[in-house]
Amino acid sequence: MxxxxxxxxxxxxxxxxxxxxxxxxxxxxxxxxxxxxxxxxxxxxxxxxxxxxxxxxxxxxxxxxxxxxxVRLRLAPSHPEALLAIAVPHMTKLSAVTGETTHLMIRQDATVRFLHSIEGPAALRVASRTGVVMPAHLTSGGKALLATMTDDAIRDLYAGGIPDSPTGRIKTIDDLFEELAQVRKRGYAENMGQSEPGISAVGVALRRNGVQAAISVSVPSTRYQRGRSKELVSVLTTTAAAIQAQP
Missing domain, CATH: 1.10.10.10 (Winged helix-like DNA-binding domain superfamily/Winged helix DNA-binding domain)
Known part of the structure; x- marks a missing residue:
């Protein structure tokens, strides 16, 4: 031997x-x-x-x-890591179908933490953001998560004002409410170069075993057109539903 x-x-x-x-x-x-x-x-x-x-x-x-x-290796079904174990295969499939990078994130106060990313296969692609923390109002997933909150909770969260950003178009609480109203109406959030120039994204919120999270698809802006958002949102919402429904 x-x-x-x-x-x-x-x-x-x-x-x-x-x-x-x-x-x-x-x-x-x-x-x-x-x-x-x-x-x-x-x-x-x-x-x-x-x-x-x-x-x-x-x-x-x-x-x-x-x-x-x-999942059995995780701390508990309600722990974000348990959600991650369920979500990764679905994210991998989503990345393969769209050819783009996918992310899973959770909200931490007024920021989002990226739990995991699956990079797309193209040479020109959005890089992984695993472990990165970003302002929630600048990302598609973050805005999708904020849209699940009540207006009063959002006011409390941003009692000190909206953090300034050179790339962000949301400057005031009224700007944020206007944006979130559109997110609730559409059922998804968009990020057009707000978190990083040259990158566009769509994101939706999901909930599983008490964990509120969001998944998003990030695309180089050169490959993102308004018509494509419908295609991305369709597979994104299907993926979110599959993650929520998996036993």
Whole structure:
């Protein structure tokens, strides 16, 4: 028995693989083989073990994403990380369908924290924002989340005024209320270069097991036209509904 095939080495590689899948959301056999320093056949066997246990699921492009059993590793169903485990496979599919970068975020006071991003496959794409914190009123997902709140709660949240931004068009609380009224009417929020020049996005809010979150699709503005927003919103709302409905 080689060291690669020894029980201790196999267990160590399996744990490393689980951590890799947790951090990245999507893996391929050759990537696993290279990073673990094992043969492709061994990488495939390890991934198959995760697949059989429900920790991994295979995407239609033959990559591996987090499976439903990942939830059992989380603290509680109401914890944001539990939502992340459910959302990542759906986000991966959304990214593949749209060809663009997808994000999952939660609101923290007047900001949003990006829990995870799946980058689109194109050479020109929006980069991952995993772990980034941004003003809620500048992002599509943030505005979608703010739109779920009452006007009184929003006034309390922005009692000190709207944080100034050179790229933001929302300067006053009245500007924000006007924007959120449109979000509620449409059912989705838009960001046209407000969080970052050259980037446009659409976002919708969702709720699962008490966790309020939002998902968004970010697009280089050169690929974003008004007509395309309907296409993106359609698949985005379908994805949000699937995340909310998954057992």
């Amino acid at each position: 080689t060291s690669e095939e020894s029980p201790s080495r196999s267990a160590s590689n399996a744990l490393r693989l689980v951590l890799m899948l947790a951090e990245r959301g999507r893996l391929r056999v050759m990537t696993v083989a290279e990073e673990l320093g094992v043969a492709p056949s061994t990488a495939h066997r390890l991934l198959t073990t995760l697949l059989q246990s429900g920790l991994a699921a295979q995407h239609e492009d033959r990559s591996y994403v987090q499976g439903p059993a990942f």
